[in-house]
Amino acid sequence: MRAFSRKLIHFEFCNLQSTICIEVFLALLLVLEGYTGAWGAVGCDLNDPDRDVARLFSESTGYKTQYVSVDRKGGEPLLTKIEARLGDQFHGIYETIDVPYTIYEIFANKKKIGYIHGVNQKGQFGGIQVFVSLDLEGRIKAFYIQKMTSKYAGKLRDANFGRQFFGLTLKDFELYDVVSGKASGKVDGIKNPAPEAEADFRAALRATKKNLILMDEFVYSSLATSSNPGGAQK
Amino acid sequence: MITTFQVAYKNLLRKRMRSLLTLVGIALSAWVLVSLLGFNNGYETALNKDIDDMGFQLMIMAKGCPYEAATMMLKGGTGLKYMKESIINDVTKEPEVEKTTPILMAAVFDPNKGESGGIAAYFGVEPKSFTQMKTFLTFRQGGWFTDENSYEAVMGYEAAELEQREVGDMILIPEKNVQFKVVGILNRAGTQDDGTIYVPLKTAQKVFSRPDEITTLGIKVKKGIDSTRFEEKMYQLPDVQVVSLAEVKQTIMKLISTAKVMVLSIAMIAILIAMVGVINTILMSVHERFQEIGILKTIGAMPWDIFKLIWIETLILCAIGGVLGIGLALILSKVTGILIRYIMPYAPSGGLILIDLKLVLMTMAAILCIGLLSGLYPAWKAGRIRPLEAIRSEIG
Numbered sequence: 001m002r003a004f005s006r007k008l009i010h011f012e013f014c015n016l017q018s019t020i021c022i023e024v025f026l027a028l029l030l031v032l033e034g035y036t037g038a039w040g041a042v043g044c045d046l047n048d049p050d051r052d053v054a055r056l057f058s059e060s061t062g063y064k065t066q067y068v069s070v071d072r073k074g075g076e077p078l079l080t081k082i083e084a085r086l087g088d089q090f091h092g093i094y095e096t097i098d099v100p101y102t103i104y105e106i107f108a109n110k111k112k113i114g115y116i117h118g119v120n121q122k123g124q125f126g127g128i129q130v131f132v133s134l135d136l137e138g139r140i141k142a143f144y145i146q147k148m149t150s151k152y153a154g155k156l157r158d159a160n161f162g163r164q165f166f167g168l169t170l171k172d173f174e175l176y177d178v179v180s181g182k183a184s185g186k187v188d189g190i191k192n193p194a195p196e197a198e199a200d201f202r203a204a205l206r207a208t209k210k211n212l213i214l215m216d217e218f219v220y221s222s223l224a225t226s227s228n229p230g231g232a233q234k
Numbered sequence: 235m236i237t238t239f240q241v242a243y244k245n246l247l248r249k250r251m252r253s254l255l256t257l258v259g260i261a262l263s264a265w266v267l268v269s270l271l272g273f274n275n276g277y278e279t280a281l282n283k284d285i286d287d288m289g290f291q292l293m294i295m296a297k298g299c300p301y302e303a304a305t306m307m308l309k310g311g312t313g314l315k316y317m318k319e320s321i322i323n324d325v326t327k328e329p330e331v332e333k334t335t336p337i338l339m340a341a342v343f344d345p346n347k348g349e350s351g352g353i354a355a356y357f358g359v360e361p362k363s364f365t366q367m368k369t370f371l372t373f374r375q376g377g378w379f380t381d382e383n384s385y386e387a388v389m390g391y392e393a394a395e396l397e398q399r400e401v402g403d404m405i406l407i408p409e410k411n412v413q414f415k416v417v418g419i420l421n422r423a424g425t426q427d428d429g430t431i432y433v434p435l436k437t438a439q440k441v442f443s444r445p446d447e448i449t450t451l452g453i454k455v456k457k458g459i460d461s462t463r464f465e466e467k468m469y470q471l472p473d474v475q476v477v478s479l480a481e482v483k484q485t486i487m488k489l490i491s492t493a494k495v496m497v498l499s500i501a502m503i504a505i506l507i508a509m510v511g512v513i514n515t516i517l518m519s520v521h522e523r524f525q526e527i528g529i530l531k532t533i534g535a536m537p538w539d540i541f542k543l544i545w546i547e548t549l550i551l552c553a554i555g556g557v558l559g560i561g562l563a564l565i566l567s568k569v570t571g572i573l574i575r576y577i578m579p580y581a582p583s584g585g586l587i588l589i590d591l592k593l594v595l596m597t598m599a600a601i602l603c604i605g606l607l608s609g610l611y612p613a614w615k616a617g618r619i620r621p622l623e624a625i626r627s628e629i630g
Binding site for chain 2: 047048051052092093095120121122123124125126127128147148149150151153157
């Protein structure tokens with residue numbers, strides 16, 4: 001509706017010389033429109049999907065977007081299950097059951113080759129957005145912190161830090177304790193490039209584990225069930 | 235003795251279904267008309283209320299300065315211009331001014347927002363004067379700053395959601411490396427306040443190295459003031475631009491007037507269709523009672539008596555239809571408001587349909603006038619029926 005309003009305004013006022021008038025009108029629209037605006041939790045989308053998908057999944061030729069929420073997919077029982085797997089509860093006023101998650105299904109020509117998925121995570125000084133590219137088996141192919149507010153954000157967003165996540169799966173993160181920060185196995189091998197920003201480093205790991213669990217519940221578990229209806233899930 | 239009115243009423247009851255359908259047509263036209271006129275009243279009232287709720291009626295800023303977050307973002311946080319804080323005294327001393335609130339906007343580049351960085355906007359405000367202007371802002375958590383020199387922040391709902399902040403959390407202003415403690419999260423207001431981070435004005439001036447400077451001065455003028463003249467007066471201040479919300483209101487009303495003309499045209503067409511329906515019903519009735527009218531004339535009824543009888547039938551139909559339509563408009567005013575809100579590109583908050591007694595009476599008078607006009611031809615035709623011709627005819 002906002003886009004439509006803008007077009008309409010442009011059409012109506014293209015002859016008006018006063019740009020101030022248009023800008024104030026836009027401001028007022030923004031001011032007043034929201035009285036009837038939608039209420040919903042904030043999701044985590046790529047800022048520029050065309051550019052970012054190509055960068056995070058070099059062999060991709062296209063992508064499709066789907067939106068899933070814990071609320072719609074399984075409600076409270078699913079939330080409880082996810083929290084149990086994470087080893088921590090969803091907390092705060094923003095990590096809620098109705099958060100819409102954007103899953104980018106990645107294609108090479110017509111063949112699906114993987115997924116990109118991001119989550120929001122509370123950091124020390126602001127929200128952190130952590131994206132992972134996954135192949136069809138759930139292995140991390142790329143790791144990307146889209147947004148982070150910290151003096152040391154540059155180090156944690158560096159490609160060298162992200163490379164430490166390549167090839168890891170949910171299985172590797174299952175042993176990572178998001179509350180104490182204790183890790184073992186491959187996750188223990190991930191080195192914090194900014195020891196001063198330990199809280200944000202841990203937040204990035206928690207976000208990655210949550211991301212992988214959500215993808216497992218939303219995508220991989222149902223794939224396993226449909227390909228092997230009688231078999232055990234991952 | 236039976237009156238002309240009773241005869242007319244009984245005549246209408248003889249063809250109940252036809253009379254009912256005609257009534258429905260009139261009622262629907264009356265409904266559209268009342269709703270439209272009610273929309274005319276309601277929209278302007280609601281818009282005025284919303285503009286009042288915004289607090290400022292005027293904003294003053296340095297010439298060429300972007301004054302809202304969206305523009306500031308589009309310009310990449312550049313282009314901000316500053317005025318000396320002393321302008322507050324120049325403006326406040328004017329007798330037309332009721333309240334003022336100074337704002338210092340600041341935009342900071344954050345290289346760690348997205349691939350190529352992004353802009354974070356901060357508004358330095360004085361909570362006391364600012365909240366008097368923005369009375370609609372309420373808190374989801376916490377409250378305003380405890381001190382005008384404190385390093386505390388209040389976040390709009392969306393800003394807090396994006397940054398995952400709650401009361402007690404810290405935020406960091408990139409570039410400046412200054413930390414603020416979040417003391418309040420606003421409820422969603424549906425305004426650009428949702429995406430804004432507020433800090434105390436004095437602290438903002440210190441952090442952004444703008445002592446005694448502001449970017450914007452919001453002004454609320456006293457009631458009944460000629461705002462155009464006041465604006466002209468404000469333009470006498472050196473190097474300022476004045477943004478008037480009265481101008482914005484006029485612009486919106488101009489935009490809405492196009493839609494109103496379209497809906498009014500539809501209402502007129504509906505009324506015309508109803509008029510044709512009434513004429514058709516009464517003409518049919520006259521045609522069917524051709525012999526009966528002839529007999530009435532032979533026993534002494536004058537053309538005026540017949541004219542009156544038919545005219546009263548029309549009047550009864552229109553009066554009942556009008557009352558039904560107005561009732562329908564009153565009952566469904568909320569639904570109509572929701573529908574309009576859905577269709578219109580922009581609608582202010584509050585009731586969009588305002589139906590008062592004056593409007594009801596005016597519509598009723600209009601419907602009756604239309605009814606009387608519609609009844610003219612059939613009544614005239616009935617009055618001219620020749621008794622002998624009518625009795626001899628085979629109709630009826």
